[in-house]
Amino acid sequence: MIRFEHVTITYPEADAPTLVDVSFEVPEGELCLVVGVTGSGKSTLLRAVNGLVPRFSGGVLAGSVVIDGKSTADLPPRDLADVVGVVGQDPAAGFVTDYVEDELAYAMENLGVAPEVMRRRVEDILDLLGLHEIRYRPLASLSGGQQQRVAIGAVLTAGPRVLVLDEPTSALDPAAAEEVLAALTRLVHDLGITVLIAEHRLERVVQYADRIVMVPGDGRPVIVGTPAEVFGQSSVAPPVVELGRLAGWSPLPLSVRDARRLAGPLRERLAEVELSAFRRTPRVVGEVVAITDGLQASYGPVTALRGIELQFRAGEVVALMGRNGAGKSTLLNHLVGLREPASGTVRVMGAEPHRLSAHDVVRVAGLVPQDSGVLLYHDTVAAECSASDRDAGLTAGTTRSVLDQIVPDIKATAHPRDLSEGQRLGLALSIVLASEPPLLLLDEPTRGLDYGAKQRLVAVLSQLAVKGHAVVIATHDVEVVAAVADRCVVLAEGEVVSDGPARDVVIHSPVFAPQVAKVLAPLPLLTVHEVELALASVGDLPFS
Amino acid sequence: MTAPRLLHPGAWWLWAVALAACALRTTNPVLLCLIIAVTGWVVVSRRTDVPWSRSFASFLRLGLIVIAVRLVFQILFGVRVPGTTLFSIPEVTLPSWAAGVSLGGPVTIESLMAAFYQGLRLATVLACFGAATSLCSPYRMLRALPTVLYEAGVAVTVAFTFAPQAIVASRQVREARRLRGRSDRGFRAWSASALPVLEGALDRAVALAASMDSRGYGRRGGASVSQRRRSVGLVLVGLVAIAIGSYGLLDPGAPTMFRIPALALGVVALVGSLAASGRSAERTRYRPDPWVKPEWIVSLAGLIALASFVLAGRMGDALTPSTNPLEVPAVPIVAVVGLLVATLPAWFAPTPPTLATLSTPMAVAA
Numbered sequence: 001m002i003r004f005e006h007v008t009i010t011y012p013e014a015d016a017p018t019l020v021d022v023s024f025e026v027p028e029g030e031l032c033l034v035v036g037v038t039g040s041g042k043s044t045l046l047r048a049v050n051g052l053v054p055r056f057s058g059g060v061l062a063g064s065v066v067i068d069g070k071s072t073a074d075l076p077p078r079d080l081a082d083v084v085g086v087v088g089q090d091p092a093a094g095f096v097t098d099y100v101e102d103e104l105a106y107a108m109e110n111l112g113v114a115p116e117v118m119r120r121r122v123e124d125i126l127d128l129l130g131l132h133e134i135r136y137r138p139l140a141s142l143s144g145g146q147q148q149r150v151a152i153g154a155v156l157t158a159g160p161r162v163l164v165l166d167e168p169t170s171a172l173d174p175a176a177a178e179e180v181l182a183a184l185t186r187l188v189h190d191l192g193i194t195v196l197i198a199e200h201r202l203e204r205v206v207q208y209a210d211r212i213v214m215v216p217g218d219g220r221p222v223i224v225g226t227p228a229e230v231f232g233q234s235s236v237a238p239p240v241v242e243l244g245r246l247a248g249w250s251p252l253p254l255s256v257r258d259a260r261r262l263a264g265p266l267r268e269r270l271a272e273v274e275l276s277a278f279r280r281t282p283r284v285v286g287e288v289v290a291i292t293d294g295l296q297a298s299y300g301p302v303t304a305l306r307g308i309e310l311q312f313r314a315g316e317v318v319a320l321m322g323r324n325g326a327g328k329s330t331l332l333n334h335l336v337g338l339r340e341p342a343s344g345t346v347r348v349m350g351a352e353p354h355r356l357s358a359h360d361v362v363r364v365a366g367l368v369p370q371d372s373g374v375l376l377y378h379d380t381v382a383a384e385c386s387a388s389d390r391d392a393g394l395t396a397g398t399t400r401s402v403l404d405q406i407v408p409d410i411k412a413t414a415h416p417r418d419l420s421e422g423q424r425l426g427l428a429l430s431i432v433l434a435s436e437p438p439l440l441l442l443d444e445p446t447r448g449l450d451y452g453a454k455q456r457l458v459a460v461l462s463q464l465a466v467k468g469h470a471v472v473i474a475t476h477d478v479e480v481v482a483a484v485a486d487r488c489v490v491l492a493e494g495e496v497v498s499d500g501p502a503r504d505v506v507i508h509s510p511v512f513a514p515q516v517a518k519v520l521a522p523l524p525l526l527t528v529h530e531v532e533l534a535l536a537s538v539g540d541l542p543f544s
Numbered sequence: 545m546t547a548p549r550l551l552h553p554g555a556w557w558l559w560a561v562a563l564a565a566c567a568l569r570t571t572n573p574v575l576l577c578l579i580i581a582v583t584g585w586v587v588v589s590r591r592t593d594v595p596w597s598r599s600f601a602s603f604l605r606l607g608l609i610v611i612a613v614r615l616v617f618q619i620l621f622g623v624r625v626p627g628t629t630l631f632s633i634p635e636v637t638l639p640s641w642a643a644g645v646s647l648g649g650p651v652t653i654e655s656l657m658a659a660f661y662q663g664l665r666l667a668t669v670l671a672c673f674g675a676a677t678s679l680c681s682p683y684r685m686l687r688a689l690p691t692v693l694y695e696a697g698v699a700v701t702v703a704f705t706f707a708p709q710a711i712v713a714s715r716q717v718r719e720a721r722r723l724r725g726r727s728d729r730g731f732r733a734w735s736a737s738a739l740p741v742l743e744g745a746l747d748r749a750v751a752l753a754a755s756m757d758s759r760g761y762g763r764r765g766g767a768s769v770s771q772r773r774r775s776v777g778l779v780l781v782g783l784v785a786i787a788i789g790s791y792g793l794l795d796p797g798a799p800t801m802f803r804i805p806a807l808a809l810g811v812v813a814l815v816g817s818l819a820a821s822g823r824s825a826e827r828t829r830y831r832p833d834p835w836v837k838p839e840w841i842v843s844l845a846g847l848i849a850l851a852s853f854v855l856a857g858r859m860g861d862a863l864t865p866s867t868n869p870l871e872v873p874a875v876p877i878v879a880v881v882g883l884l885v886a887t888l889p890a891w892f893a894p895t896p897p898t899l900a901t902l903s904t905p906m907a908v909a910a
Contacts, residue, residue: 056754081760093748094755098594098681105830106687110760118830136897140594155759338719362725374720377740391725431724 001162001194002026002049006063009044009053018044020219021063026196026211028161031188033209033227034198035236037450039420040217042166042198043089049164049196050077050084068161082111084162085155089170089448091147095139100131100150103139107158118157125153129183144324145176149183156187163187165197169204170447173323173476174511177204184208200450203238203479203515207255227254236451239479239515242528246535259519270523273534283486286314289438289470290335290365294344297330297494304330306494307344312470314438317461319485319502320474321512326491328474329370332441335472336367348439362392365439366432368425370447373416375428381419382412384427392435403430406460422453429460440464442473446480458484481506482514482526548897550592553684555839555893560676562846563886565793566853567668570863571661572873576668578883580604583675589890591678593898596708603674607667614663619651625868627654658867673707682708686756688833701756702749709752713744775820782813841892845885852882 003025010017018041026032034042047053051072054061065072068083077086085107088094097103104125108118126132129149134142139150148168155163165184169177185208187193199205206212212230214223223230228251231237237245240259244252247266253259290312297305305327312318320328333339334346337353346353349364356364369375378384385399392398403410407426416424425445433440442461446454454477461484465471475481481488481502488505490498490512498505506512507524517526525531560583567579584600591597619633635648682704717737727733756762789807792798856879857863865873 050758052754052758056750056757077754077758078760078763081758081763084758086758088751088755090751093751095683096752096756096759096761097683097687098592102687102830107759109687109828109830110763112828115828115830118828122830138594158760336723338722358722358725358727361722367723369720369723374716374744375724377717377720377743388724435725 001028001030001068002032002196003066004045004048004063005066007048007065008062009041009048009059010062011057011059014059016219019048019215020221022215022222023063024213024222024224026194028194029188029192030210031185031195031197031208032211032213033202033205034196034213034215035200035202035230035234036215037217037236038200038422038448038453040215042215045213045215046164046166046196046198047086048072049162050080050086051075052077052086078110081107081160082158083160084164085152085158085160086164087148087151087155087166087168089166091151092139094151095147095154098138098140100135100137100139100142103150103154104131104157106154111158121157121159125157128156128186129153130179143176144171145173145179148172148176148180152180152183160193162194162196165195167198167200167448170200171324171444171476173321174204174478176324177201177476181205181208200448201238201477202236203240206238206241207258228252239528240519243516243519243531246528246532256515256518259515263519267520267523269538270520270525270531270534273538275524275534283315283317283465285316285486286468288312289314290346290348292331292334292344292346295331295334295341295346296343297327297334297339298342304494305334308494308496310489310496310499312439312472314468314470315465316486317465317471317473317484319481319488320472320491321476321478321481321488322491322497327494328491329443330494331491332367332443332472332474335439335441336365337361338367359391359393362432362435362437364437365441366435366437367441368428368432368443368445370443372425372428372445375431376416376424379415380412381410381414381416381427384416384431385412388431388434394434399430399434402433403427406430406433407456420453421448422450422456425449425453425457426460433464438468438470440469440471442471442475444475445473446475446477454480455483478506478512478514479527481512482517483529488512548895550684550833550896551590551680551842551893552833552835552839553680553688555835555842556680557676557685558843559846559886559889560672560679562843562850563675564669564672565850566879566883567665567672569853569857570879571665572863572865572876572879573661573664574873574875575863575879575883576661576664578880579668580607580671582883582886583671585887586890586893587675587678590893590896592681592896594681596681596711597678599708599711600671600674600678602711602714603670603677604667606674607670610666610670611660611663614659614666615656618655618659621647622655622659624649625652625655625658627652627868627870630656654868654870657870661865661867677708684833701753701761702746705749705752706745709748710741710745713748714741716744717741771820775817778813778817778820782810782817784810785813786810838893842889845888845892849882849886852878852885856882 004022007019007022008017009019022045034045036042044053047057048061048065049067053059055076067080070080070083072080095103096106101122104122105118108121113121126135129152131149131153134146139147142150152163152165168180172180181204184195184197188195197205206227209227212225212227214230214234216223223233231241231252240256241252241254244259249262253262288311292308292310295305295308296303308331320331322328330339334341335348335353337356340354351364353361353365376384378387385403386396388399389396403426406429407423410419410423410427416427419427445457449457458480461471461473473485485502488500488502489496490505503524503526506514506526507517514526516528516531520531525534563579563583567576570576587600629650630653632650633648638647686701686704714737717740721733721737785806788802789804789810792802792806853863856876859878862874862876863879865871
């Protein structure tokens with residue numbers, strides 16, 4: 001169905017090709033997962049499927065991409081619309097209309113589908129993806145998961161045989177991600193649609209995949225095979241696979257269910273160990289840095305926060321969790337003074353952030369926004385760093401030295417847009433950190449990061465907490481919460497529904513529990529690393 | 545009163561373009577302010593809930609900047625008009641090759657008023673464009689465009705969505721500046737964020753064009769390459785002719801050939817391209833917007849206002865008040881009546897559906 005033959009893609013003004021000599025084939029009716037570290041060229045590969053690369057990106061594509069017998073060299077993306085549906089990373093950026101129904105019908109209008117057929121197909125898709133309740137709503141009012149499902153529906157109405165999705169669940173909370181993935185597996189199984197999907201959070205999708213295309217980056221050849229084959233030799237793997245490797249299970253488990261069935265002996269062994277010694281010790285917590293008192297916020301007629309009472313202390317890492325639209329970002333915006341409370345107060349280091357000037361607010365609170373790239377608008381990394389020193393009135397070189405601690409080896413002459421996702425986040429983080437705000441806020445920092453980059457981020461955040469920063473991360477990534485958070489606050493509908501030690505909050509939640517906790521329940525271990533320590537203490541590591 | 549629904553985008557754009565055409569026919573500050581008031585009133589009464597419906601205020605601010613720039617240019621480089629001198633700035637004698645350009649010198653109230661009138665006229669045109677964007681999402685206009693314009697695909701998308709995207713991008717850049725500890729007020733902040741805003745808006749517009757393309761916008765369908773080339777050529781000819789024709793209509797001094805004949809040629813070429821590509825029937829509409837009584841009222845209201853301005857011009861009424869000698873502008877009654885008619889949409893256009901009238905409550909945008 002999808003055939004890549006010796007495809008090499010070089011972007012204009014790039015030193016080296018992004019993809020080198022890629023050849024693989026995806027047969028009809030398979031769900032194929034594209035994995036790889038950030039910046040390895042996954043998005044490029046996906047966008048080449050219908051010819052958006054190179055037609056919209058510039059650059060040169062050598063070799064051929066053939067979809068359902070049609071070559072992208074002969075046909076522009078618009079003429080492939082009835083064969084391939086492409087859903088980009090940010091569904092909202094691709095919306096062409098303002099309302100759900102119009103969006104669903106758009107592709108069919110372009111294809112000239114008869115009005116009666118159109119009406120019927122829209123109804124079918126509304127049912128298939130569970131969108132009937134929101135059919136008349138403006139797209140701007142939808143939550144992230146709903147937007148993603150509408151974006152999928154909008155390409156499905158054209159009746160494509162191939163669906164291409166770039167990180168469809170990266171912005172979604174665990175429940176919404178399940179919703180989208182369930183819809184996708186239904187399409188594969190019931191309609192025989194071929195799906196090509198890129199995803200960093202393998203723990204969410206790997207159990208549904210028939211085939212994996214591993215893009216290692218740096219021009220090395222792609223690896224194609226079944227999940228078990230690929231993860232046997234890959235450094236990128238979800239926690240459940242890593243646990244399987246640690247315990248020496250064969251075949252490697254891909255889902256919590258598989259692992260749970262194999263984990264009986266491991267659980268028995270671990271039950272004999274005194275586990276409390278191997279859990280991450282809670283950090284020493286200092287004075288209160290920020291406090292909200294009866295904080296209310298609203299967007300027009302809609303209340304976003306209802307009486308939030310929270311305290312954040314120096315030296316703790318707090319995870320802010322909850323559904324898309326629960327009010328996490330709104331809370332962060334209030335803490336950094338981007339918005340004025342409708343009622344109630346926010347105090348950071350004794351001051352109300354929205355009353356401080358921009359110059360003063362960065363000294364008490366810093367926010368790395370969801371799309372960290374918006375903070376960067378100079379030509380080179382060096383210019384970003386010196387501008388940051390100037391803005392905050394720091395001695396020259398401060399930002400650069402912070403950057404070197406977080407992500408070493410970034411070229412000073414590189415353009416911020418050319419950096420990988422993780423490097424860009426590191427740069428934005430060091431700009432915010434340069435003026436050493438006691439309160440550091442991060443909105444979805446792990447979006448688009450691979451496991452390696454996430455581990456580095458976790459290490460950086462732990463260091464910052466030790467240095468006495470209060471760190472607040474709004475995230476959907478339960479694995480990162482398990483690895484770094486001391487405290488976990490769950491928001492729902494603008495209210496705090498639970499606030500307590502991260503371990504207690506996540507371990508008892510069917511939605512928020514990390515994979516290792518689900519496999520080993522009722523044992524209170526959250527990460528592979530903790531399991532490793534526990535086993536090592538009794539000299540019981542199967543393979544080391 | 546009709547049930548809440550969205551008006552046909554063509555009606556709003558026709559109304560707004562007619563008002564903009566009115567503005568271009570006059571420099572009378574009273575009439576120009578009236579036009580801005582009319583657009584403002586209708587926008588406040590009938591705008592929708594989508595993000596860009598707040599863009600009218602941004603367009604008004606842009607208008608103020610345009611007036612200010614026009615005045616500064618007049619003070620620095622403007623042609624020296626004799627009259628009452630307000631103040632003088634040092635004059636620079638330019639070399640002979642720069643004859644006709646003056647730098648510095650006495651600044652008269654007459655020259656300033658003339659510059660102000662012209663700036664205000666441009667600001668009024670911007671207000672009309674802002675009203676159209678606020679009243680009707682540019683997305684809906686894109687969908688309603690005649691098929692012939694598809695050949696211009698990406699360019700059309702970028703042209704229609706650039707301004708609203710820039711407004712979204714500018715908010716993002718303003719927040720980012722604050723997060724970096726830079727002042728978000730003042731001229732320096734404004735000028736430093738211009739480039740990132742333009743970049744961001746262009747990125748968004750191109751991403752949108754890519755999304756539209758991959759969903760079949762501007763499909764070739766069954767047309768052959770030569771059919772397609774012919775049709776693209778005709779579209780180009782048609783667009784250029786229409787551009788010349790509309791310019792001729794707006795500028796009373798243009799030769800007659802550049803008016804109706806150019807417009808007619810343009811329309812013929814566009815219709816021809818439709819036939820050449822042979823795919824007028826290949827596009828269908830899902831629940832097409834009806835064109836019924838409210839649409840007629842809105843578009844006629846705009847056209848009547850335009851007609852009243854043409855009439856006022858013919859009657860020798862003061863559409864262009866003299867600035868040398870400076871006089872208090874007269875108020876042409878015919879044009880004012882025309883503008884009153886143009887406010888009718890504030891009552892006769894259907895109210896747009898709001899979130900409150902939709903079945904389920906709105907999810908909070910995080």
